[in-house]
Amino acid sequence: MKTMNLWAKALLLLASGALFATGCSSSDNDDNGTGGGSGSNKFNLTVTLTAPSGYETSDLPAMSVTAVNADKELTYTEELATGENSVTFEVSSGQYRITATGQYSNTISFTGAAQADVFADQSATIELAEVNESPLIFKAIYSTSSPAHSITDTYFEIVNNSDKVQYLDGLIVASVTPSTTATNPWETVFPLYPVYGVAAAFPGSGTDHPLQPGESIVVANDATDWSDQQGADLSGADWEVYIPNVSIPSADVDYDAANLIIIFNENTQRQLNPGFMKGAFLLAKLPDGITPEAYASDSENYMVEPNTTKSQRNLMIPSSYLLDAVEIWDATEPEQAQLLMAQDDAGKAYVTGFSGKCIRRKVTKIENGRAYYQDTNNSSNDFLTDQPLTPGQEPTQAD
Numbered sequence: 001m002k003t004m005n006l007w008a009k010a011l012l013l014l015a016s017g018a019l020f021a022t023g024c025s026s027s028d029n030d031d032n033g034t035g036g037g038s039g040s041n042k043f044n045l046t047v048t049l050t051a052p053s054g055y056e057t058s059d060l061p062a063m064s065v066t067a068v069n070a071d072k073e074l075t076y077t078e079e080l081a082t083g084e085n086s087v088t089f090e091v092s093s094g095q096y097r098i099t100a101t102g103q104y105s106n107t108i109s110f111t112g113a114a115q116a117d118v119f120a121d122q123s124a125t126i127e128l129a130e131v132n133e134s135p136l137i138f139k140a141i142y143s144t145s146s147p148a149h150s151i152t153d154t155y156f157e158i159v160n161n162s163d164k165v166q167y168l169d170g171l172i173v174a175s176v177t178p179s180t181t182a183t184n185p186w187e188t189v190f191p192l193y194p195v196y197g198v199a200a201a202f203p204g205s206g207t208d209h210p211l212q213p214g215e216s217i218v219v220a221n222d223a224t225d226w227s228d229q230q231g232a233d234l235s236g237a238d239w240e241v242y243i244p245n246v247s248i249p250s251a252d253v254d255y256d257a258a259n260l261i262i263i264f265n266e267n268t269q270r271q272l273n274p275g276f277m278k279g280a281f282l283l284a285k286l287p288d289g290i291t292p293e294a295y296a297s298d299s300e301n302y303m304v305e306p307n308t309t310k311s312q313r314n315l316m317i318p319s320s321y322l323l324d325a326v327e328i329w330d331a332t333e334p335e336q337a338q339l340l341m342a343q344d345d346a347g348k349a350y351v352t353g354f355s356g357k358c359i360r361r362k363v364t365k366i367e368n369g370r371a372y373y374q375d376t377n378n379s380s381n382d383f384l385t386d387q388p389l390t391p392g393q394e395p396t397q398a399d
Contacts (some may be wrong), residue, residue, distance in 0.1 A: 005257070008258075011247065023334055027119075037292065041092060041093045042090050042091065042092060042116050043090070043091060043092075043093060043119070043120055043121050043122060044045050044088050044089070044090060044091075044121045044122070044308075045067060045088065045090075045091045045098075045116060045118050045121075045122050045123075045124065046086065046087070046088045046089075046121075046122070046123045046124070046327060047065055047067070047087050047088075047089070047098055047100070047114075047123075047124050047125075047126060048086045048123065048124070048125045048126070049063060049065075049080075049084065049085040049100055049112070049125075049128055050085070050125060050126065050127045050128060051085070051110075051128060051324050052110060052128050052130040053130075054130070055110075055130070055317050057083065058083045059083075059104070060080075060083055060084065060085055060102065060110065060128075061082055061102040061103055061104045061110065062077055062079065062080060062081055062082050062102055062103075063079070063080040063084070063100050063101065063102035063110070064077065064078075064080075064100070064101050064102065064127075064381070065077070065078050065079075065080060065087050065095060065098065065099070065100045066098070066099050066100075066380070067089050067091060067096045067097070067098045067116075068096060068097050068098075068099075069091070069092065069094040069095065069096050069301060069333060070097070070334045070336075071094055071334050071335060072092060072094055073334070074091070074092060076091055076092070079106045079346070080102075082335060088156050090212060091118055093118055093119050094116070094117075094118060094119075094182050095115070095116070095117050095118070096116045096117075096118055097113065097115055097338075098113060098124055098126060099111070099112070099113045099118060099126075099342065099346045099378060099380070100112050100113070100126050100128065100181045100346070101346055101347075101349055101376045101377065101378040102376075103376060104130075106133075107132060107133045108130060108131065108132055108133070109131045109133065109375075109376050109377055110128040110129070110130060110131070110345070111128065111129060111131055111342060111343065111346040111376065111377045111378060112126040112127055112128040112129055112342050112346065113126065113342030113346050114126045115127050115195035115361065123334065129342070129343040131343065131377045132382075133161070133375045134161070134283075134323040134324050134375070135160060135161060135162030135164065135166045135323075136158055136159070136160060136161070136162075136166050136168075136211070136283060136323050136324065136375050137158070137159060137161050137172070137283070137323070137324040137361065137373065137375055138156060138157065138158060138159075138281060138283060138324050138326050138361065139157040139158060139159035139216050139359050139361050139373060140156065140157040140326070140359065140360040140361065140387070140390075140391070141156045141157075141281055141326060141358060142154050142155050142156065142232070142357075142358035142389055143156075143199075143273050143275070143276060143279070143281075143328060143351065143358075144272065144276050144277070144351050144353050144354055144355050144356065144358070145276050145353070145354050145356075146226065146229055146231045146351065146354065146356040147230050147233075147354055147355070147356055148228040148229040148230050148231070149354055150226055150230075150231055151223065151270070151271065152222040152252075152271045153221070153226040153229065153231035153232070153234070154220075154221050154271060155218055155219060155220040155221065155232070155234055155237065156173075156218075156219055156281065157216050157217065157218050157219070157391065157392075158211075158216060158219065158283065159214070159215070159216035159218050159361075159373060160211040160212065160213055160214060160215055160216070160250065161214075161372065161373050161375060163213050163339075164212060164213060164283065165181070165210050165211070165212055165213065166210070166211050167204070167206065167207050167208075167209060167210055168202040168204065168209040168210075168211055169189065169203070169204030169205060169207065169209050170200055170201060170202060170204065170207050170285070170286060170291065170292055171201065171202045171204070171283060171285055171323070172186045172199055172200070172201045172263070172282075172283070172284040172285075172286065172292055172295075172317070172321075173199070173200050173201070173219070173260070173272065173282070173283055173284075173316060174195040174197075174198070174199035174264070174272070174281075174282045174284070174315070175195065175196075175197055175198070175272060175273060175274035175279055175280060175281055175282065175330060176193050176194060176195065176196070176274060176279060176280040176281075176282065176339050176340070177194075177196040177197060177274050177275060177279055178274065178275055178277075178278040178279045178280075178336070178337065178339060179336075179337035181210045181337065181340070182335045182336065182337055183337050184337040184338060184339055185305055185306055185307065186305070186306065186339075188307075189306060189316075190319070190341055191318060191319035191320065191379050192303070192316040192317070192318055192319070193282060193316065193317050193318075193319065193339075193340070194303065194305070194314035194315070194316055195264060195314055195315040195316070195317060196314050197265070197269040197273070197274065197314070198241065198243065198262060198264065198265045198269050198271065198272040199262075199263050199264035199265075199271065199272075199296065199315055199317075200241050200260035200261060200263065200272055200292075201261045201263050201292035202207070202239070202260060202261070203260070203261050209248060212251060212317060213370070213372035214371065214372075216392075216394075217238040217239060218234070218236075218237040218238050218239070218240070218391045218392050219238065219239040219240070219260070219273060220234040220237035220239070220240050220255075220257060220391075221240070221241050221271040221273065222225070222234065222241075222252075222253060222255060222271075222320055223237040223240040223255040223256060224242070224253070224255050224258035230356050231356065231389065232390075232391050233391075235255070235256070236247070236382055236391075236392060237257045237391065237392075238257060238258065239257055239258050239259070239260055240254075240255055240257035240258065240259055240260070241253045241259075241260055241262075241271060241272045242255070242260075242262075243262055243265060243269070243270060243271070244262075245305065246265070246270050248268065248270065248271070249350070250270075257318040258334065263292045263293060263295070263296035263315075264296050264315040266312070266313055274328070275353075276353040276354060277330040277332075277333070277353035278328050278329050278330045278333070278336060278351070278352065279328055279339070280325060280326065280327045280328065280339045280340055280345070281323070281324075281325065281326045281328070282317055282322060282324075282325050283318050283322065283323045283324040284321040284322050284323060284380070285321060285323050286321060288322075290315075292395075296313065296315060301315060301316055302314060302315060302316065303316050309351045316379050319341060319343065319344055322344055323344050325340050325344040326345060326349065326359075326379050326383070327339055327340045327345045327347070327348040327349070328348060328349050328350075328351055328379075329348045329349070329351075329358070330350070330351070330352075330353065331350040331351060331352045331385075332352065343377070344377070345377065345378065345379050346377055346378040346380075347379045347380025347381060347382075348379050348380060349376040349379040349380070349383040349385055350385055351385065351386075352386070356389065357385075357386045357387055357388070357389070358387050358388075358389055359379075359383045359384065359385050359387060360384050360387045361373040361374060361375070361382055361383055361384075362374040362382055362383065362384055362397060362399040363395045363397070363398045363399050364399075365398050366395070366396065366397060366398055368388070370385075371394055371395045371398075374399075384399060
């Protein structure tokens with residue numbers, strides 16, 4: 001989703017971060033489950049929420065605050081009433097990522113995140129950001145591929161979640177490749193995000209490709225029938241990521257679906273996908289007057305990975321250009337690097353590689369046969385995981 005005053009709030013989020021503990025070390029008999037063992041070390045973690053710029057504490061909506069210790073697979077969640085801004089958890093010692101999300105109005109939500117090392121009673125402050133819901137969002141993402149390791153059988157869906165006609169012309173779809181370590185080397189250049197792999201754009205001059213309210217499209221990497229390889233039938237996909245002049249692992253095939261424009265592929269990828277286990281998807285809209293081709297041809301919009309000797313260029317996309325962003329984590333890996341700022345995605349959706357399953361955005365209501373999708377800027381809350389592949393199908397009931 002697109003945020004307001006993103007550059008300023010990105011810096012504010014980074015500056016606030018977490019407040020770290022300075023107390024004693026953890027005991028060897030800490031509780032490793034969701035309950036509290038009789039010998040476990042328990043500490044108070046107090047989380048305070050700061051209202052976005054222009055709002056008072058009294059303006060805060062009901063907020064959901066969650067503290068997650070991935071190493072110990074512990075999750076603590078508390079609900080705050082309207083106007084409340086502080087909550088105290090009793091938690092086991094360890095490192096926690098804390099997120100807060102609330103719906104201020106039909107189109108605005110508040111969200112934020114922080115980190116805390118808890119080895120004694122600890123406090124953390126979350127600077128909330130104001131987030132405007134985007135009219136165009138990811139409805140479903142199938143990035144895992146099938147148990148047959150078909151690789152290019154993946155797809156994603158984009159839905160018009162607004163009540164007005166939206167246009168696909170010039171929108172950019174790209175992915176952020178996950179870090180190979182538990183830290184993200186690109187954090188130092190936030191609010192810029194690196195594209196490693198394919199970036200593609202919808203063709204058109206501005207109003208050539210309308211998407212009606214409630215309508216969605218399917219974008220396939222290879223728009224063919226994958227049913228016999230434990231995948232989905234994508235022969236009816238609306239769009240395809242056809243990548244010419246690539247021969248590894250095999251030459252791409254131009255199927256019947258309309259083609260996106262490939263604006264970046266310097267490392268000769270065969271598909272638009274960050275990885276089968278983790279990564280992030282970006283949907284971006286450039287400022288008026290800038291075409292995707294012009295943006296990708298400007299050398300000022302490229303960077304190499306900071307503090308390394310790598311020479312691979314990465315196309316950089318600012319947070320302020322994003323309509324939607326979804327972070328995906330490996331369900332089997334406890335410690336992973338956060339790729340997106342909390343203002344763009346305060347959570348993450350978990351997947352299992354080569355499972356033949358997708359993530360799908362939750363349906364909040366059905367009105368006159370149309371589905372409305374949840375968009376709180378927190379993929380942990382907004383998406384259902386381990387879902388069957390249903391490209392192009394419309395839900396008939398709320399989740």
